[in-house]
Amino acid sequence: MSHPASRPACPPATTTGTPAHPTALPTVGVVGAGRVGAVLAAALRGAGHQVVAAAAESDASRARVAALLPGTPVERPSEVARRCDLLLLTVPDDALPNVVRVLASAGALRPGQLVVHTSGRHGLAVLEPAAAVGARTVALHPAMTFTGTAVDLPRLAGCVFGVTAGPAERGEAAALVADLGGRCTWVAEERRALYHAGLAHGANHLVTLVTEACEMLAAAGVDAPADTLRPLLHAALDNALAQGDAALTGPIVRGDVGTVAAHVAELRARAPQALPAYAALGRATLDRVVTDGRLLPIRAARILEVLDAAVPVAAPAPSDVS
Structure with a gap:
């Protein structure tokens, strides 16, 4: 994921749907195309990212993919992870640890891949299986309620994201938030639950x-x-x-x-x-x-x-x- 070196650590909000980069962006996959995942993936698509695959188990999730991400193939979680550079894990909090473990043990994650979850409760510890195989990890939680429809897209403008990331990933995390049209607030790993x-x-x-x-x-x-x-x-x-x-x-x-x-x-x-x-x-x-x-x-x-x-x-x- 390449971003200009001059980009600020926590950039001001941009307008959702306006590409923030003059160069090619990392491909995106989303596991858990619920109300949050489908909307965030659609926002990234509007900012110039290619959404290459989505995992959607329920009829409602598949309908969201069809409405917000038309043309995006629906694949198994492991296949979604293998196909993308930036993996969004937007599954329920209690399911997240198992999803990460399964993807890592299946060999679906790789060194250098950016793995991002959107849980408010969890920080980076839950992504340790991904980090162990060399993936870079970020916790990125939007402080907003979602309907799972296109109504949410303009609401992302100015939305605050609670972000936890290591020093090497902070710039990329901030750039990702800017692509979503929001602004970031940094949350320490040990304060995520609070x-x-x-x-x-x-x-x-x-x-x-x-x-x-x-x-x-x-x-x-x-x-x-x-x-x-x-x-x-x-x-x-x-x-x-x-x-x-x-x-x-x-x-x-x-x-x-x-x-x-x-x-x-x-x-x-x-x-x-x-x-x-x-x-x-x-x-x-x-x-x-x-x-x-x-x-x-x-x-x-x-x-x-x-x-x-x-x-x-x-x-x-x-x-x-x-």
């Missing part, structure tokens, strides 16, 4: 939170819960990203014990499925506003009593040490 937990907590749990809020509003008789929440959530998210804890508003920050108690009573009666999350997030919010001095501890203690009465905190498991 990096991924932050993304999952912020994005995945946000979906659960918003869905539960919609259910509460529906139970309250609101005709269009999503439309009611949309402007409030947009403002809250923008403020939280810009201001952090300073953006907190509501009854806990104000110390409104009676309001929190009324919430708990109604949730217990009409939306009990949301009560554990409400109590847990209420406790977390209390900790933050007491720490920054906006709520007096005595007031916080009264709110905590209400939350603990609604959903008691589980006692820690007894130690096995005798």
Whole structure:
């Protein structure tokens, strides 16, 4: 994979679909043409890479290849790996270790080949079987949700990729991110799980939170819960990203014990499925506003009593040490 030596270590974003190189680019193969893999391969194709093969086991994956990578042959994973210079492994986290081991033991990987996975949780250790045969390895995770359709392609512009790479592969990893239209943030090998937990907590749990809020509003008789929440959530998210804890508003920050108690009573009666999350997030919010001095501890203690009465905190498991 040849890139100009003057290329910056973490280049600015480019527009997806615009070739970033004046010279021939490495051929690409993708194992796991799911929502992420098919889209990233299509973006690289738009940047001038030739996608020579894809592994797609399900009907949905084969349909994505047909839609996003027309004309690309669908092959077995080992054949995909043998045919390409740049191998994208876009399989589920738990499947990744076995996929790498199988490809390496089958002789499908070779010295000098660039093997890249897109798992947020894993770093370079999971690619050790590939490194052992002389392949160069990179962990490259897009911090974005994917639909697996062409809608995702323009969304890659400016997308942040959490990248872990050795010193010799950093330039190529950064160039690859630029070809995808994104920008990179470097994540240490030992911090990959924490990096991924932050993304999952912020994005995945946000979906659960918003869905539960919609259910509460529906139970309250609101005709269009999503439309009611949309402007409030947009403002809250923008403020939280810009201001952090300073953006907190509501009854806990104000110390409104009676309001929190009324919430708990109604949730217990009409939306009990949301009560554990409400109590847990209420406790977390209390900790933050007491720490920054906006709520007096005595007031916080009264709110905590209400939350603990609604959903008691589980006692820690007894130690096995005798």
